[in-house]
Amino acid sequence: MAVTGPALEGEVVDAGAPAAGAVVPRQETHPRLDVKGPRGLLPVYADLSDPDERVPLDVDEALREAIPDTTWRTLDWGWGRFVRWCGATGRKHDPPTVGTIRTYIWAHLTWTKADGVTLAGRGGRPYAYATVETALGVVCTVLKWQGHPSPWGHPGVQAQLKAYSKKLRSMGIMPGEAYALTPDEQAAMVRTRDMGQVAGVRDAAALALHMATGCRAAELMALDDSDLEWVSPTRLLVTIRVGKGGKPRRVPVEADEPDEETGEPAWAPDVDPLVLVSEWQDLKRARGVGPGPLFLECKVGGKRGDGRHAGVIVAGKRMTTAAYDKMHRRAARKAGVDVDEKGNPRNVTTHSQRAAYITNGTDAGVPVERIRPFTGHSPNSPVIFRYVRSGLQWGEHNPGVQIRRAAVRRRRRMTRGGGGS
Structure with a gap:
């Protein structure tokens, strides 16, 4: 089998092959072990013996960017x-x-x-x-x-x-189910970040926005500044474009009215996602970073450009999901939420934020049908129910207990009725 036509960018050819435009034999012994994944998928892995499979570089580049x-x-x-x-x-x-x-x-x-x-x-x-x-x-x-x-x-x-x-x-290896964090535990994780560092401001904003949207970590890290629509200082629409199935969704993030009795807001200012995200975007603008990826890579050191935040924001270099995962684990450990009251380890992962959004929502009485559009679960998918790890399962929330209590009440009514006849 032979390849006709000029070699495309990323195409695997013999090192000693003639100049571009010559016939390049396709190797059939599968030597492509040094190929790093399918980043050049179409030019490398297509059947190049078929002229109709040849894709212009600008067409392929558009696909890669999409x-x-x-x-x-x-x-x-x-x-x-x-x-x-x-x-x-x-x-x-x-x-x-x-x-x-x-x-x-x-x-x-x-x-x-x-x-x-x-x-x-x-x-x-x-x-x-x-x-x-x-x-x-x-x-x-x-x-x-x-x-x-x-x-x-x-x-x-x-x-x-x-x-x-x-x-x-x-072998005794059971699936590791992510622990559903409580709102207080999520707030404790946000408070572990050093707000004197640019990385600390970024991390606090990322953790707070994660808890407020219940998205996946990869979706959070894929957000751009253009995905945030500020309806008002207390209302934010977050458009999540990178999700399973390729269907974008919009998640509303809103600040609560102060409590009628105490006058306190549900989110304290130091853990309010609206406050923290706004502070992070203001910090990026103060450092001369233009619109682009929402969460950027940061480095320790550098001058305090705004007078109080140490560190350097690397413009254009998006924070990776792996880096966020590592930061999330450190925050969970520092906040002490990675173990229970008896010191037993909890499986706290970035997915704990997603489990928390769904679990805390259902505990608060929000129907699953109202949560689905914001988490991206399809209407007929039962997967969302795997995230419901409610703590409301004991006492008055325990069906077995309620059945037995109802039976006792019935016996009492029957006894009272029988004694009075």
């Missing part, structure tokens, strides 16, 4: 590791067989780090089921982009996923 960096990074991670695994095991990856996919799933049980001994999952254990599911989802997405059928729905693949989950459970 897809968020967070999505590209996920594709880079998932597809790159699959290609390297196929190369190490001598299997074909374009397209892989169902047997290869099933073997790839099972390989996560014994996948090790670079030392060849320590298991690669968190805490030196096998990879969590959610990680395997995500890795497989990325592979299926890339295969569909290449024009191949997705193996996701194959009965053998689904059965293998179930077998993997069952194997983890037999």
Whole structure:
């Protein structure tokens, strides 16, 4: 098989190939283990023997710009590791067989780090089921982009996923459910940030906006300044454009009226997302940072440009989801919300903010149907109910207790009625 026409940017060719425009043979032995994911997906992975598959660079570049960096990074991670695994095991990856996919799933049980001994999952254990599911989802997405059928729905693949989950459970490894933070715990995390540093202002604003919108961490980090619409100083519309399914949604963030009895606002000024986000945007403008990504990378040091905040804001360089995750864990640990009253560890992750938004909302009596549009769950999806980790399950909120109490009340009424007849 030969490639005709000029080589495109990102195309894999022989190092000793002739000048652009010459015939370049496509290598059939799958040597592309150094390819870092599908960032150049169309020119690299298309069937270049077909002239109709040739895509002009400006067309391809427009597609790349339309897809968020967070999505590209996920594709880079998932597809790159699959290609390297196929190369190490001598299997074909374009397209892989169902047997290869099933073997790839099972390989996560014994996948090790670079030392060849320590298991690669968190805490030196096998990879969590959610990680395997995500890795497989990325592979299926890339295969569909290449024009191949997705193996996701194959009965053998689904059965293998179930077998993997069952194997983890037999090893005593249960799925790690994110702990749903209470409003007070969320506020405590915001208050751990050093507001004398530009990074502290950014982190406090990110944590507060996260708690007020219940979005995913990747969606939060993908926000731009243009996604915020200030209706008034106390009302903000946040447009989340980067979500599952590619459907944007708008989440309203509003400050409460002061309490009628105490006169205190529900959000103290130091944890109010509207106050903190506004302060962060003002700080960026004071440092000469123009509109762009909402949350930017910050560095320690530098002059106190505004007289009180130390640190440097790196213009144009978006804060990564990994950096936010690391900051979130530090804040949870510093606030002491990563353990319960008895010192037992809690699984506090960035998803705890999403679980908190849904759980606290349902506890307050907000119907799930009103929460769905703001969290991005489809009307028929039952997934939203997995996030309801209500603390309202004891005493008057416990159905079993209420059933027994009702039975006691009925017996009392019957006894009183029988005694008076």
